[in-house]
Amino acid sequence: GESVGLHLPTLSVQEGDNSIINCAYSNSASDYFIWYKQESGKGPQFIIDIRSNMDKRQGQRVTVLLNKTVKHLSLQIAATQPGDSAVYFCAENYYNAGGTSYGKLTFGQGTILTVHP
Amino acid sequence: KAGVTQTPRYLIKTRGQQVTLSCSPISGHRSVSWYQQTPGQGLQFLFEYFSETQRNKGNFPGRFSGRQFSNSRSEMNVSTLELGDSALYLCASSPSGGGVGDTQYFGPGTRLTVL
Numbered sequence: 735g736e737s738v739g740l741h742l743p744t745l746s747v748q749e750g751d752n753s754i755i756n757c758a759y760s761n762s763a764s765d766y767f768i769w770y771k772q773e774s775g776k777g778p779q780f781i782i783d784i785r786s787n788m789d790k791r792q793g794q795r796v797t798v799l800l801n802k803t804v805k806h807l808s809l810q811i812a813a814t815q816p817g818d819s820a821v822y823f824c825a826e827n828y829y830n831a832g833g834t835s836y837g838k839l840t841f842g843q844g845t846i847l848t849v850h851p
Numbered sequence: 852k853a854g855v856t857q858t859p860r861y862l863i864k865t866r867g868q869q870v871t872l873s874c875s876p877i878s879g880h881r882s883v884s885w886y887q888q889t890p891g892q893g894l895q896f897l898f899e900y901f902s903e904t905q906r907n908k909g910n911f912p913g914r915f916s917g918r919q920f921s922n923s924r925s926e927m928n929v930s931t932l933e934l935g936d937s938a939l940y941l942c943a944s945s946p947s948g949g950g951v952g953d954t955q956y957f958g959p960g961t962r963l964t965v966l
Contacts, residue, residue, distance in 0.1 A: 765951050766951045766952065766953075768954065768955075770957070775959075776959055776960075777855075777941050777957035777958050777959045777960045778894075778941070778957045779957070780954060780955075780956060780957075783952070783954060785951050785952065786951075823894065825894075827951075829949055829951055835907070835949070836882070836899050836901065836906040836907040836948050836949045837882050837883075837884040837896075837898075837899025837900075837901070837906065837907050837943075837945070837948035837949065837955070838884065838896045838899060838907050838909070839884070839886075839894075839896065839943075839955060840896070841893055841894040841895075842893075843893055844893065
């Protein structure tokens, strides 16, 4: 049968605006979350991470917020630049003593961010 | 430090053939994970290797296999290629592959096209 591709959410902003990208994660036991940026033709690039015992973490121009109650993650990019245009993925991982989660990240579908000069 | 490297960057194969992809992790990283990325399914976990042992495996058929060498370099193999195997194959390395804060860093990927 015909395969249905993922329809990625899109966010379009003007240069200099602040951007907020949202992600709903699936596993309430997840204890580590990462945001990646993927530009066309490249592999995902690490942006920022957060552990489940935190609700906010800041980096350079980026902030990640974690709301475990509703299993929601967001990435805020300040003063968005054209070079920020890419697909952004959230990823989750949980560590268990049984080791069944070794090396496995579960990714969200991604959000396409387009920044207009 | 050099990043994760993958070779080749592009491959074109025909149905029924087999293919081997290579990944060199960041120096000092002992865990290597492989992912398949397609427009239809997104990024999906294939398997993870640590100290030459497969510790975790995703939901892919047995045609997908891998191995890791003593220097932590890893290869993945796909046998009897199908059209649906066309994808970007990504390798990621991390220090230990487990535990909170063990960040995975990705290579540029190998673009496989099956005709």
